[in-house]
Amino acid sequence: MSAPDRERRAVNQVAVAFGVSALASLGLAAVYWQGGQNQVEGVLLAIALGGLGYGFVVVARRLLPQGPYTEERDVLPSSEGQVAAFETDLERGEGWLARRGFLLKMLGVAAGALGVAALFPLRSLGPNPGNSLRRTKWRRGSLVVDEQGEPVRVRTLEVGGVLTVFPEGHLEREDSQTLLIRISDENVVTRKGREDWAPEGYVAYSKVCTHAGCPVGLYQQDVKRLLCPCHQSSFDAVEGARPMFGPATRSLPQLPLMVDDNGLLRAQDDYDEPIGPGFWDRGR
Amino acid sequence: MIIQRVARWIDNRLGASRAARTTLNKVFPDHWSFMLGEVALYCFVILVLTGVYLTFFFTPGTKEVVYHGSYAPLDGVKMSQAYESVLRISFDVRAGLVMRQIHHWAALMFVAAVIAHLMRIFFTGAFRRPREINWMIGVTLLILAIANGFTGYSLPDDQLSGTGLRIAYSVVLSVPVAGVWTAFLIFGGEFPGNEVLTRFFVIHILIIPVAIAVLLGAHLAILVRQKHTQFPGRGRANTNVVGARLWPTFMAKTLGLFFLTFAVLAALGGLAQINPVWIWGPFEPAAVSAGSQPDWYVGWLEGSLRLFPAWETRLFGFEIPNPFYSGVVIPGITFMLLYAWAFLEARVTKDYEEHHLLDRPRDRPVRTSIGVAALTFYVILFAAGGNDVLAARFDISVNLITWVFRIFLLVLPPLTALLTYRLCRELQARDHEKPRPTAVLERTQSGGYVEVEEPAGAPRA
Ligand code: FES
Numbered sequence: 001m002s003a004p005d006r007e008r009r010a011v012n013q014v015a016v017a018f019g020v021s022a023l024a025s026l027g028l029a030a031v032y033w034q035g036g037q038n039q040v041e042g043v044l045l046a047i048a049l050g051g052l053g054y055g056f057v058v059v060a061r062r063l064l065p066q067g068p069y070t071e072e073r074d075v076l077p078s079s080e081g082q083v084a085a086f087e088t089d090l091e092r093g094e095g096w097l098a099r100r101g102f103l104l105k106m107l108g109v110a111a112g113a114l115g116v117a118a119l120f121p122l123r124s125l126g127p128n129p130g131n132s133l134r135r136t137k138w139r140r141g142s143l144v145v146d147e148q149g150e151p152v153r154v155r156t157l158e159v160g161g162v163l164t165v166f167p168e169g170h171l172e173r174e175d176s177q178t179l180l181i182r183i184s185d186e187n188v189v190t191r192k193g194r195e196d197w198a199p200e201g202y203v204a205y206s207k208v209c210t211h212a213g214c215p216v217g218l219y220q221q222d223v224k225r226l227l228c229p230c231h232q233s234s235f236d237a238v239e240g241a242r243p244m245f246g247p248a249t250r251s252l253p254q255l256p257l258m259v260d261d262n263g264l265l266r267a268q269d270d271y272d273e274p275i276g277p278g279f280w281d282r283g284r
Numbered sequence: 285m286i287i288q289r290v291a292r293w294i295d296n297r298l299g300a301s302r303a304a305r306t307t308l309n310k311v312f313p314d315h316w317s318f319m320l321g322e323v324a325l326y327c328f329v330i331l332v333l334t335g336v337y338l339t340f341f342f343t344p345g346t347k348e349v350v351y352h353g354s355y356a357p358l359d360g361v362k363m364s365q366a367y368e369s370v371l372r373i374s375f376d377v378r379a380g381l382v383m384r385q386i387h388h389w390a391a392l393m394f395v396a397a398v399i400a401h402l403m404r405i406f407f408t409g410a411f412r413r414p415r416e417i418n419w420m421i422g423v424t425l426l427i428l429a430i431a432n433g434f435t436g437y438s439l440p441d442d443q444l445s446g447t448g449l450r451i452a453y454s455v456v457l458s459v460p461v462a463g464v465w466t467a468f469l470i471f472g473g474e475f476p477g478n479e480v481l482t483r484f485f486v487i488h489i490l491i492i493p494v495a496i497a498v499l500l501g502a503h504l505a506i507l508v509r510q511k512h513t514q515f516p517g518r519g520r521a522n523t524n525v526v527g528a529r530l531w532p533t534f535m536a537k538t539l540g541l542f543f544l545t546f547a548v549l550a551a552l553g554g555l556a557q558i559n560p561v562w563i564w565g566p567f568e569p570a571a572v573s574a575g576s577q578p579d580w581y582v583g584w585l586e587g588s589l590r591l592f593p594a595w596e597t598r599l600f601g602f603e604i605p606n607p608f609y610s611g612v613v614i615p616g617i618t619f620m621l622l623y624a625w626a627f628l629e630a631r632v633t634k635d636y637e638e639h640h641l642l643d644r645p646r647d648r649p650v651r652t653s654i655g656v657a658a659l660t661f662y663v664i665l666f667a668a669g670g671n672d673v674l675a676a677r678f679d680i681s682v683n684l685i686t687w688v689f690r691i692f693l694l695v696l697p698p699l700t701a702l703l704t705y706r707l708c709r710e711l712q713a714r715d716h717e718k719p720r721p722t723a724v725l726e727r728t729q730s731g732g733y734v735e736v737e738e739p740a741g742a743p744r745a
Contacts, residue, residue, distance in 0.1 A: 032378060032379055035378070036378040036379055038381045038382050038385075038554060039554050039555055040554070041379060041382045041554055042382050042385075042386075042550050042551055042552075042553050042554010042555055043551060043554050043555065045382070045547075045550035045553075045554065046547045046548070046550040046551035046554065047547075048547075049543045049544075049546045049547035049550055050543065050544060050547035050551075052539075052540075052543040053539075053540045053541070053542070053543030053544035053545075053546075053547055054540070054544070055540070056536045056537070056539045056540030056543060057536075057537060057540035057541075057544070059536045059540075060533055060534070060536035060537035060540060061537070064528075064532050064533040064536055065528075065529075065533060066528060066533065067311075067526075067527060067528050067529065067533070068519070068526045068527055068528070069309075069311050069526070069527065069528065069529055070311070070519065070524050070525070070526050071309070071310070071311040071511070071524060071525045071526075072523060072524050073511055073522075073523050073524060073525065073640060074511075076414050076510065076638070122469060123469075125469040125470070125472060125479075126465075126468040126469040126470070126471065126472045126473055126477075126479075127468060127472075127473050128468075129464045129465060129468045129474075132473075132474050133464065133474065147570070164570050172568065172569060172570065173569075174474075174475055174476055174569035174570075175474065175475075177569060177570040207570060211454075211589075211606060211607065212450070212451045212454035212455065212589060212607050212611075213450045213451065213453065213454040213475070214447060214450060214451065214572050215569070215570050215571065215572045217571070217572050229572050229573070229576070229672070230447065230451065230572065230576075230589075231586075231589050231590040232590060232671065232672060232682045232683075232686065233594075243594060245683050245686075246590075246594065246686070247589060247590065247591075247592050247593070247594055247606050247607075247610065248594060248606070249594045249595070249596045249605070249606050276454070277454040277457055277458065277605060277607065278457075278458060278596060278603050278605030278606070279457045279458065279463055279464050279603075279605065280459075280460050280461055280463055280464065280602055280603065280604070281464075281601075281602060282603055282605075283598070283601045283602065283603055284601055284602070
């Protein structure tokens with residue numbers, strides 16, 4: 001093919017591409033007008049843009065001068081003379097500053113003080129953590145309720161059953177979410193010192209993973225293990241939710257339970273340690 | 285012509301003709317890999333365009349509302365204003381869903397293009413003097429791109445994004461000494477905190493985009509000042525740039541690239557569903573779904589959190605929790621090394637010269653092997669971020685697959701480095717075997733032949 005032929009073909013291609021693009025744009029407007037449809041909108045927009053893109057690429061590759069052109073690079077560093085001249089001019093101020101060293105120091109103090117003062121408003125961004133990471137909403141005698149707010153009775157769960165529970169009046173509280181598991185039908189001792197924490201086989205662990213705080217949502221009944229879906233830490237539900245695998249380093253805190261005279265489950269007290277992921281002074 | 289009249293009017297007031305002419309004649313070398321940075325730039329432009337549209341309809345509120353929109357399965361469900369407004373954008377705002385999906389796809393492609401561009405710069409040695417400043421700006425842009433992706437991902441307040449926020453909060457909490465206060469100041473209190481959506485919204489639509497725009501401006505200004513690098517080849521030297529001029533050839537080419545990038549994203553936004561938040565449901569603190577996956581560019585962090593062994597440090601009653609190592613130290617080292625690389629390499633090779641000619645990766649076997657090893661490391665972390673999905677797919681235990689990944693993480697990078705090194709050497713040897721023409725004959729337009737000399741010793745591109 002001769003050069004003029006090739007050029008004519010390229011011109012035709014570009015013209016068709018731009019034409020298709022224009023039609024697609026009209027279609028796009030029409031589709032929108034008719035109420036819109038996600039897939040059709042996407043496709044028409046793609047054709048409208050793609051036609052333009054294709055056209056421009058053909059223009060660039062076939063119709064415009066290709067070169068190659070050569071451009072010399074500038075030398076990046078300035079000449080010695082220019083640098084020296086600049087330094088002299090800089091000296092003008094610097095010399096003055098050096099002679100007024102004391103003023104410079106005072107300026108430093110003032111600027112520093114202003115900087116520090118400017119940081120103070122950051123404090124408005126959030127409350128004092130206080131002991132909010134160390135306490136949940138569980139209290140001595142809190143009624144154990146499920147996600148609908150219904151109290152939990154001894155007969156609510158079969159052996160092997162699980163339920164997410166909250167202290168009454170604090171549904172959906174992130175730090176108080178607790179996993180109630182019935183692992184047996186008689187008292188369970190998960191660890192020494194927790195002899196009366198799991199009446200009638202009901203054990204309750206904080207549902208907030210000690211690794212990075214995801215809800216530990218899965219209970220594998222056959223092996224009596226809890227599994228965190230986020231990074232696959234698993235905890236032994238029989239032995240005080242001791243971590244078995246994965247990145248979690250600490251057991252899930254256990255909530256001491258009791259059964260009241262009406263057969264309702266209640267907490268004996270709050271958790272005896274901060275729930276959830278670790279932080280610097282957690283042990284203090 | 286009108287353009288000339290306008291140009292003259294402007295020149296009379298600004299005297300811009302000379303600078304404008306230099307700009308028009310600016311030479312751009314041609315290589316496919318030079319387009320990666322352009323694609324990243326255009327993704328950002330597309331993100332801004334679609335993002336502005338979305339801000340008109342999005343409400344960053346946590347106040348609880350009851351949904352009564354046109355998506356029937358969630359009718360009557362309690363949710364935050366933010367989640368409700370995303371449903372509205374997806375189902376009730378005309379062209380809302382396609383905009384939202386283009387926006388999400390563009391974010392995914394933005395980070396991908398930035399990383400591909402970074403790899404190009406790394407493996408060809410384009411970061412060497414005088415381009416160290418632009419290298420560091422580039423690394424900062426990568427961090428900002430990831431950060432803006434994460435904040436944007438968090439805004440719809442759906443179940444997945446809530447889980448991501450919960451983990452981010454715990455990672456901040458894990459920082460020694462300042463962690464608790466920092467987490468409380470960022471989230472406005474204990475997680476979930478009522479402020480975080482509003483704050484992330486401001487960060488996502490104002491602070492980070494402006495920072496990206498400013499740094500991008502600097503990135504490009506420095507590029508114009510220093511001119512492009514180029515691969516060695518006939519007529520190319522450390523002192524010149526060979527290629528097409530900005531006006532009109534390069535202009536047409538890059539406009540074409542912009543439209544094609546946008547076209548691909550539009551097609552994806554229309555046809556490929558992304559982040560269907562109506563399926564994940566509104567965020568509830570006590571719920572989490574198995575197999576939840578973050579956007580791809582956070583995958584390596586997710587993998588790091590999953591693979592890191594159950595270690596923590598206790599000192600004098602204080603503790604450094606596990607997520608600090610996997611969620612702060614590992615990314616911290618990653619970005620530190622990236623920032624420092626340009627200087628580290630110059631230090632080690634004692635090469636402080638100006639370089640405008642690019643290396644072929646094979647000619648720098650050590651750098652190339654280190655790069656490949658690092659890449660292997662992050663690809664394994666990325667894969668490990670989906671270890672539960674992989675375990676379910678291949679029906680093996682998560683524990684086994686986690687251990688396999690831990691071993692891979694230590695063994696594979698040195699192995700791939702070694703292989704790369706051998707491969708580079710092999711390729712180099714092959715280059716030497718090939719007979720090289722001592723001169724090249726070129727046909728001139730008039731039909732005669734001239735002998736064009738190749739600069740001695742210059743490898744061919
Ligand atoms: S949050 Fe549970 S394993 Fe990471």
